[in-house]
Amino acid sequence: MTKPSPSDLAPAPRPDKGNAQAGRKAATGAYTPASVSPNRRGQRSFAIRLWSVRHSRLLEWVYHRFASVFLALHPLWRAIGYARAEAPVTVVERGVKGLLFDCRMCGQCILSSTGMSCPMNCPKQLRNGPCGGVRANGNCEVEPDMPCVWVKAWEGSRQMANGDAILAVQPPVNQSLRETSSWLRVTAAEAQARDNQTTTSGRPT
Ligand code: SF4
Numbered sequence: 616m617t618k619p620s621p622s623d624l625a626p627a628p629r630p631d632k633g634n635a636q637a638g639r640k641a642a643t644g645a646y647t648p649a650s651v652s653p654n655r656r657g658q659r660s661f662a663i664r665l666w667s668v669r670h671s672r673l674l675e676w677v678y679h680r681f682a683s684v685f686l687a688l689h690p691l692w693r694a695i696g697y698a699r700a701e702a703p704v705t706v707v708e709r710g711v712k713g714l715l716f717d718c719r720m721c722g723q724c725i726l727s728s729t730g731m732s733c734p735m736n737c738p739k740q741l742r743n744g745p746c747g748g749v750r751a752n753g754n755c756e757v758e759p760d761m762p763c764v765w766v767k768a769w770e771g772s773r774q775m776a777n778g779d780a781i782l783a784v785q786p787p788v789n790q791s792l793r794e795t796s797s798w799l800r801v802t803a804a805e806a807q808a809r810d811n812q813t814t815t816s817g818r819p820t
Pocket of ligand 1: 712716717718719720721722723724725726733734735797
């Protein structure tokens with residue numbers, strides 16, 4: 616019996632299992648998730664999303680001003696009814712954040728903790744840092760042409776005043792909040808907290 620040569624023992628080259636070959640994969644009838652496949656991403660540019668990460672400090676400042684205005688409008692939201700305001704505000708939120716961050720409307724926004732890089736663009740939807748598959752060039756293992764959203768999140772967070780918020784552990788996504796407005800929920804929660812504080816400190820509301 617002849618001894619096998621080292622080349623006989625070398626593992627056969629593995630086919631690329633990522634979504635890079637999306638067209639070929641689709642031709643086989645294999646499942647390709649519609650919302651994250653490069654078929655769709657290929658038509659989109661990462662340019663704006665990456666711009667947002669590069670300007671995370673500016674966007675953090677803008678967001679804080681915007682949140683203050685939204686909170687100041689609490690009497691208006693209450694008069695209209697938060698539930699009634701939900702639909703129109705969600706439309707605006709989806710449009711603005713969809714453009715700037717490729718927002719997936721998870722309804723529990725953590726952009727200010729993730730360097731303005733939306734974690735829901737991770738194909739694995741990880742909310743607490745990258746998986747072990749980040750490529751050497753910093754791109755995603757599932758979508759090789761896409762920069763890892765967590766690599767970008769770290770870069771963006773390093774520019775932000777409150778960048779260390781990225782170290783906080785995030786709870787799992789509450790799927791029942793999908794397609795709802797984070798803006799309104801945060802505003803309602805902050806207004807409630809402010810009212811509670813005013814009540815316990817004894818000052819008139
Ligand atoms: S974290 Fe959620 S709400 Fe915020 S941009 Fe991403 S999908 Fe949209």
